[in-house]
Amino acid sequence: MKIKALAISLCLFTLPFAASATSTLVEKTQQEQQLQKAHNAKREAGFKLTEKEIKQQRDALIAQRDQLQRETQQLSNTFSGNENKLAKLEEQLRLETGSLGELFGVVRQTAKEMQAEINFSVTGADRTTYHGVVEDIVDAKALPSMKQLTGLWQGMTDQIVASSELREVSVPFINGEGYQSDVNAYRLGSIGLIGEQGYLSWDGKRQVAKPYLKQPENGPAFSTLNTLTQSGLQAAVVDPSRGVMLEQLANSPELSDRIEHGGVVGKIILGLLAVGGIIALFRGAKLVVIRQQIKAQLKNPSQPGNNPLGRVLGVYSKEQNRTVEALELRLLETIVDEQQGLEKGLSMLKLLAALAPMLGLLGTVTGMIETFQVITQFGNGDPTVMAGGISMALVTTVLGLVAAMPLLLAHNILSTQADTIRNILEKQGISLVAEQAEKAGSAA
Incomplete structure (x- = not known):
């Protein structure tokens, strides 16, 4: 009985403290709810603002898309019109040019052959006046002008005249040791260059002369040709192949080479x-x-x-x-x-x-x-x-x-x-x- 009474008295003693704790917990819960409500309201306001901005951006993009579509349609119509106009102009150009297209092909082919001749022939050592005109015609995409045609004709005439000359020229020369210097040589038409060493190999792309590995027997030299020209006589051993036979001459071994x-x-x-x-x-x-x-x-x-x-x-x-x-x-x-x-x-x-x-x-x-x-x-x-x-x-x-x-x-x-x-x-x-x-x- 004593124990039961003791338990009842303890319960009565702790009851005020439990009521106090419960009231404190309720207050804290109410405060937390108010804070959570304020936070949710703030988030809802942010969501509404973001949705509004996104909607404004979407409307701007849609407007920009519509503008681009209109511009694309306008450009497409312009391009189609230009294509039709270009086709009509090309047809008109074809009808108006007629046989001038074939003439242009012949002129370009002739200019290419002349360009190759200038680059290969020894006349390129001193006759390059019309080389630029020829290159312009070769690279041209339209019909050549009358000035270009006249320059091509004059260049061909100049090459014909140069092929009949025995003329003294100064050319860059690379010796066997690789040193370059300017030497005097005779240009024998379009056949070859003759220096003091004999025939010289002309490199038209590099615009330099080099000695052949082997010279023909009784071949001409600059001094002998100088004597001949001063005496009025013009006779020399020539290579009509313009260097091909002289290059092959180096491949013809001598007796000492055979023995070796x-x-x-x-x-x-x-x-x-x-x-x-x-x-x-x-x-x-x-x-x-x-x-x-x-x-x-x-x-x-x-x-x-x-x-x-x-x-x-x-x-x-x-x-x-x-x-x-x-x-x-x-x-x-x-x-x-x-x-x-x-x-x-x-x-x-x-x-x-x-x-x-x-x-x-x-x-x-x-x-x-x-x-x-x-x-x-x-x-x-x-x-x-x-x-x-x-x-x-x-x-x-x-x-x-x-x-x-x-x-x-x-x-x-x-x-x-x-x-x-x-x-x-x-x-x-x-x-x-x-x-x-x-x-x-x-x-x-």
Whole structure:
């Protein structure tokens, strides 16, 4: 009971405090509602203002769109009208020009040809007065004026006159070291420029002259032409192709270039030819001397000299007391010894003559292998690469044949000379044996 009373008294004690807290909470709730209501009102006012602004912007954009549509329609109508008007004007222009369009095409084509001629020909070195008129006609999109047509005609006349002149001009010149300077040269019509070095290659685009890599034989020079013009004579070696043949002249190799293309094998072949030539000259001179000695010995057989026939006669003089068979063997032995001396070096000539073409074939095969290696690496799109490699490979074959033919000829000539001398010795030996046999027969 005490506990129940205690609980009732506690409830009665806390009741005023609970009522006070409840009233405080209600006040706070009312304050929060007022604040939330004010905030919502403020947001609603902002929303209404933003909606109004957006509506005004939308109305402005719609008005701008309508204005642009009206302008677009107006421009479209104007464009269509201009197109119709342009079509009518073009048709009217076509009808009014008539054949002038074809004339314009012919004039432009002629102007292009003349422009190419001025850029390529050496007349561009000093005859460029009408070059601007020609370029204007080439670049023109409308019919040329009478002034332009007159300038084109005068330019063509000027080029014709320039092609018949031998005139001294000053041109920019680039030497082999790359230095540029102004030099005097003779312009030989439209054919070429002739400087102190000979013919000059004219570059019309860069407006400079360069020397050709190779000049023709007896080609003109500035000093010679200067002398000719002062004496009234005008004669010179000319290139009618206007430089094409002179450029190809540089691609024509000389003998030294051919030998250089032969490489190591070619030089070996030439060395063999030199050795064979020395042997042939030495042995040929020796055989000529021997033949002269034999001729002199035939005129005086009683006094044997220091020559093959003299040595044969000397054996006969020493061996007169022997039998015919012994004398014959001694003479044969002497003739064989002399024959070896006469044919000395001929076997070497024969060997060199056989070895030279074989070396030439070796060089050709080696060169062809290198050519095919180049083709394997870079392809055969450029025929000049194949032609150049094959040409260089065949040089060794040519050198081998060139070396073999004179060596074979020398071997044949020297062998014939040696056989002739050997026949003379055999004939004299036979006559001596016959003489000894006659003496032996008469003694018996």
